[in-house]
Amino acid sequence: MNVYLVGGAVRDKLLNLPVKDRDWVVVGATPDELLQQGYQAVGKDFPVFLHPQTHEEYALARTERKTKAGYTGFECHFGQDVTLEQDLSRRDLTINAMAEAGDGTLVDPYGGRQDLEKRTLRHVSQAFVEDPLRVLRVARFLARYHHLGFTVAAETQSLMHTIAVSGELQHLTPERIWVETEKALLEPSPWRYFEVLRECGALAEIFPELDALFGVPQPEQHHPEIDTGLHVMMTLQSATGLLSHSGSTSETDCTPAFNAEQRVAILFSLLCHDLGKGLTAPDQLPSHPGHEDISEHLSKKVCARWRAPNPVKRLSSLVARYHTHSHRAFELKPSTVMRLLEALDYFRRPETLSLFLTACEADAKGRTGLQDRHYHQADYLRDCAQAASNVQAQALVNLGFKGETLGIELRKRRIDAIRDMKHSYVRP
Structure with a gap:
């Protein structure tokens, strides 16, 4: 099996920011293999394991298919046949869809590094519209990185508007909205969270x-x-x-x-x-x-x-x-x-x-x-x-x-x- 550092840890490392949490993706393995190596299973909806020594999260590579409304309405598929690129493709933004191999090699199939350099928050694929929570997440990321000069790509803003007018935001639970909003309020530029939500029409909904x-x-x-x-x-x-x-x-x-x-x-x-x-x-x-x-x-x-x-x-x-x-x-x-x-x-x-x-x-x-x-x-x-x-x-x-x-x-x-x-x- 192959193990990759993914998501925020890779993004913040490239931005020369402190890395707070490290998440890993495991490609080519089965749950039994990880359990035999001492990993502890903690995932309910998909296979996530805690490392026996570091207790960091290791998730099996997976794909998702939209099956019903809401941010939980997905069917997950995992297996030894799921590639790293397929796993990264389900993520929200290109800057979150990068991975780092054990030897330090950057795996960047969707242009995340280029978007970091351009200071752009851009969606990975059209599947972005399947998860209404991503509207709030993009707004929160802008609240975090606005002071570094980041903006939301126009095409991503358009998809956020599509979600806002679709009624999908109504499927977000109050608790989930509060969690994202609370996190945004603790970011360096919290006002940008609400401004972005207003610009795409989501503020009027929530x-x-x-x-x-x-x-x-x-x-x-x-x-x-x-x-x-x-x-x-x-x-x-x-x-x-x-x-x-x-x-x-x-x-x-x-x-x-x-x-x-x-x-x-x-x-x-x-x-x-x-x-x-x-x-x-x-x-x-x-x-x-x-x-x-x-x-x-x-x-x-x-x-x-x-x-x-x-x-x-x-x-x-x-x-x-x-x-x-x-x-x-x-x-x-x-x-x-x-x-x-x-x-x-x-x-x-x-x-x-x-x-x-x-x-x-x-x-x-x-x-x-x-x-x-x-x-x-x-x-x-x-x-x-x-x-x-x-x-x-x-x-x-x-x-x-x-x-x-x-x-x-x-x-x-x-x-x-x-x-x-x-x-x-x-x-x-």
Whole structure:
């Protein structure tokens, strides 16, 4: 049998990028032969085995035949007669359809290396249209490689449109859509994922609430870019920049380091924060009165449809409803600031404030010409929160407060602490 390194490992090696995972294809072997050599079978729909020492995945060369709708509607054939070229032909993009032999020889029957050099994402064959998941995958790959100058080939974009209008996307499970979207949000250019989906018509099928924002005007005074959909894409760009610098030691950077789950929550909350503007009555445009509550409702609807994790659901709702509170922080009464902190559950989950303020800062900076301005509201609200949290329940207990009276007095004194902060705060 012959063993080849395939897929992403070959692609990223040629791009001089770190290789995270290595996958292998085995040509000319049977399952029994691999089992006899100590490999462990793990594949359900087709034969995949784990190497006895490295535990990397080794798959028998196979072909696929479309048998029904959806991305799982394939019948697989594997056997000693399946060639490497046949196995590679079933892959989505030419840059993913390359293999490397044991001696380092590159096997590239579909021009993947040339497309890497041209920075082009191109489908391998017309079989591309048989798998609707490939629309999302291509968009995700562009989110990953956009900063390197990659674009989607026009003919591939055309096939993506064919899939989008065919109804095949409706066969994708919510969980599968979420997995691809979550991965895209963690790529260097997540906004490109949604832009590409919109360009081929797929965004209207899987995320109509977001697609509806493009072309919806906003007041130019606050949004020089005017278009709401464009603004949302700009907030993703802004947030990506903020997150890339989070956790730095700069004295001017108050943004903490976030884990992957928190980064996804921040970015997805921005996708949802203005969804209500897509339902504003035409006679009220370009203003959007009450869009916060509608956005919160729609964010819950989208998160439920995609089975989004609870941290994503929670932050998306909070940012949708309260982002304008943050923008108007200096105008808020101390009691309103307190209600905001309570809505964020700040006194039990103080980390939520940083997530919320990062999203709000990205929203404020995601506007034409305003990308570099300092978001002083975040500094102010952090100081208010710190002042309120300095008032501890135990000190009041020591003074004899207890029960319901303790809660009332604690809240009153925290509002007083916020008021003192407001009066002493020197606004830049």
